[in-house]
Amino acid sequence: MFLFKIVVAIAIAFLIIKIGVFILKSLATPPPEPPPPGELRKVKLLYRCELCGAEVRMTAAAEENPEPPRHCMEDMEPIIEEE
Numbered sequence: 001m002f003l004f005k006i007v008v009a010i011a012i013a014f015l016i017i018k019i020g021v022f023i024l025k026s027l028a029t030p031p032p033e034p035p036p037p038g039e040l041r042k043v044k045l046l047y048r049c050e051l052c053g054a055e056v057r058m059t060a061a062a063e064e065n066p067e068p069p070r071h072c073m074e075d076m077e078p079i080i081e082e083e
C-alpha cells in the first residue's frame, strides 16, 4: 500500500499547512481598514528622522493630525514647513 501512504502523507502535510496558516492569521492583528479615498484628508506634512536624517512627506492621511511615521524604530519629528 505504497500509494496509500503517499496520499495519507500529503493529506497530513496539507492539514499541517492549513493549521499553520490559521494560527498565523489569528496571531497577526489585521491592520485597520484604510478609509475610502474620498475620506482621506489631503495633508502636507514633512517628517524628519532625528536619528538618520531621512525626511518623509505625507500627502494624505485619515486624520488631520496623523501619528508620525516611524523610522529607525523611533517616531519621526514633524517639520513645520514654510509656504
Ligand SMILES: [Zn+2]
Pocket: 049, 050, 051, 052, 053, 054, 071, 072
Ligand atoms: Zn531613520
